[in-house]
Amino acid sequence: MKAVITVVGCDKIGIIASITAVLAKTQVNILDISQTIMQNIFTMVMLVDLSKLNCDFAHLGELLQEVGKELGVDIRLQREEIFTSMHRI
Amino acid sequence: MFNINDILETINMISQDNLDIRTITMGISLRDCASEDYKVTCRKIYDKISKLAQNLVKTGEDIERDFGIPIINKRISVTPIAIIAEGCNTDDYAVFAHAMEKAAENVGVNFIGGFSALVHKGYTRGDKLLIKAIPEALSTTNRVCSSVNVATTKSGINMDAVKEMGEIIKECAERTRDRDAVACSKLVVFANVPEDNPFMAGAFHGVGEPECVINVGVSGPGVVAAALKNLNGGDFGTIAETIKKTAFKITRMGQLVAQEASSRLNVPFGIVDLSLAPTPAVGDSVARILELMGLERCGAHGTTAALALLNDAVKKGGVMASSYVGGLSGAFIPVSEDAGMIEAAMSGALTIEKLEAMTCVCSVGLDMIAIPGDTPASTISAIIADEAAIGVINSKTTAVRIIPVPGKKEGDVVEYGGLFGKAPIMRVNPFGSEEFIARGGRIPAPLQSLKN
Structure with a gap:
């Protein structure tokens, strides 16, 4: 199962480090990262593979949200299908 | 790989433009629950709903979490109760509504539809008893919704039923006068009712439907409005294209959620209902979309054309x-x-007559309209007859969900809260229709050719 993690908020040092630390701990493999600054807002999109995930999907979502709170950014974890079904025929 | 702009577009739709799945509705056949002893029937109704829908709410919540898309309502529709109850040894059909209420409460859904009868060509004994029980059923339950189909294109309009429904609506209002006639918000009178509608209050599980089915209703007026706002001009061709593309994206969400719910619950997928369903929340208004096309206020001349374009583009x-x-x-x-309709009605731009014209080109009909409490039953019946005629002649669904609020007069406002919002009391034509409604009988089915 693949999922997309999106991070939106103020840019600061350590955003990617904090998130990847959670992903390493939960055995999540990063397939692709892309980031950009849009209208002064830091935006990062990460495609991840959850096939070796060592906790359940909901728990991973909670862990990421905690990190988001600490960093003051908005982090979402969503199954990949929502994006592929909306944007691909 | 993926495109960052596509992903952000989806996220913005959800977080800023109120994109959501309005409802996952499980349709359940109760045909095998009929029994001579009404107590046995009630028990079977309760048991069957409780068994089939036990995981509905949890599955909805799981899907919501996994895909990050809000699913506002999880609901149930059942076989029209008039059909199930007809063979039972009781004349008090409210007991079946109580069984539905208890089952809905048990599985945690906020509405259950199907306290219904189909009487477009005439009544059976069960239909008569069910309609008689509607005021009692709706005033003593919170979750049960009722609908009555009084007309179809193939059989014409049952004017006896139209007359009776005017009186039933008045009685529903009277019985819940302490709650601003809330019972009327759970009662829909239809022409050409669809049998697989997932939206309340008119949902029921039609007789041609399978044992159990998952139907999904999408929403998204806010997303369409946002897309039009970004247009900055453009002719009607551009507007129609933009709405079409947006509707495609919204509906893909519905399709995904419907398939996922169907496979997780192991229940066949029925349909996706492509409706633009507004909520009172800011930015989730169909009226605003019409205004974005260039109308000063929803209800102004041009509104019907704008709505026709919107409705058609959403479907395409x-x-x-x-x-x-x-x-x-x-x-x-x-x-x-x-919110936009409320403002338009309060400012005098939107009238019942204009709304009636609008129902010729969109689903569904005169919906959630509050009128003065002293409106005669015959006038309400005449409003139903007009709507039914529009549906029957144009081969489309039309409906009336109208609320004569006791003690309230034109210009007052009634607050229902939540998804029901607030309703300004609208002006009703003061001239009577009593003699017309008193005639009874049937208006014959219309010709299907020589259309003009």
Whole structure:
């Protein structure tokens, strides 16, 4: 199962480090990262593979949200299908 | 790989433009629950709903979490109760509504539809008893919704039923006068009712439907409005294209959620209903979309044309996005549930007569309209007859969900809260229709050719 993690908020040092630390701990493999600054807002999109995930999907979502709170950014974890079904025929 | 702009577009739709799945509705056949002893029937109704829908709410919540898309309602529709109750040894059909209420409460859904009768050509004994029980059923339950189909294109309009429904609506209002006639918000009178509609209050599980089925209703007026705002000009061709593309994307969400719910619950997928369903929330209004096309206020001349374009473009975009489309599928114009409609009605731009014209080109009908409490039953019946005629002649679904609020007069406002919003009391034509309604009988089915 693949999922997309999106991070939106103020840019600061350590955003990617904090998130990847959670992903390493939960055995999540990063397939692709892309980031950009849009209208002064830091935006990062990460495609991840959850096939070796060592906790359940909901728990991973909670862990990421905690990190988001600490960093003051908005982090979402969503199954990949929502994006592929909306944007691909 | 993926495109960052596509992903951000989806996220913005959800977080800023109120994109959501309005409802996952499980349709359940109760045909095997009929028994001579009404107590046995009630028990079977309760047991069957409780068993089949036990995981509905949890599955909805799981899907919501996994995909990050809000699913506002999880609901149930059942076989029209008049059919199930007819063979039972009781004349008090409210007991069946109580069984439905208890089952709905048990599985945690906020509405259950199907306290219904189909009487477009005439009544059976069960239909008569069910309609008689509607005021009692709706005033003593919170979750049960009722609908009555009084007309079809193939059989014409049952004017006896139209007359009776005017009186039933008045009685529903009277019985819940301490709650601003809330019972009327759970009662819909239909022409050409669809049998797979997932939206309340008119949902029921038709007789041609399977044992159990998952139907999904999408929403998204806010997303369409946001897309039009970004247009900055453009002719009607551009507007129609933009709405189509947006409707496609919205409906793909519905299709995904419907398939996922169907496979997780192990229940067949029925249809996606392509409706633009507004809520009173800011930025989730169908009226605003019409205004974005250049109307000063919803209700101004041009509104019907704007709505026709919107409704058609939503369908064209949605049809390709889903493998099975059904239900009501069109833009909804419930006055109390749409912030833009409420404002338009309060400012005098939107009248019942204009709303009636709008129902010729969209789903569904005169919806969530509050009128003065002293409106005669015969006038309400005449409003129903007009709507039914529009539906029957144009081969489309139309409906009336109207609330004569006791003690309230034109210009007052009634607050229902939540998804029901607030309703300004609208002006009703003061001239009577009593003699017309008193005639009874049937208006014959219309000709299907020589259309003009």
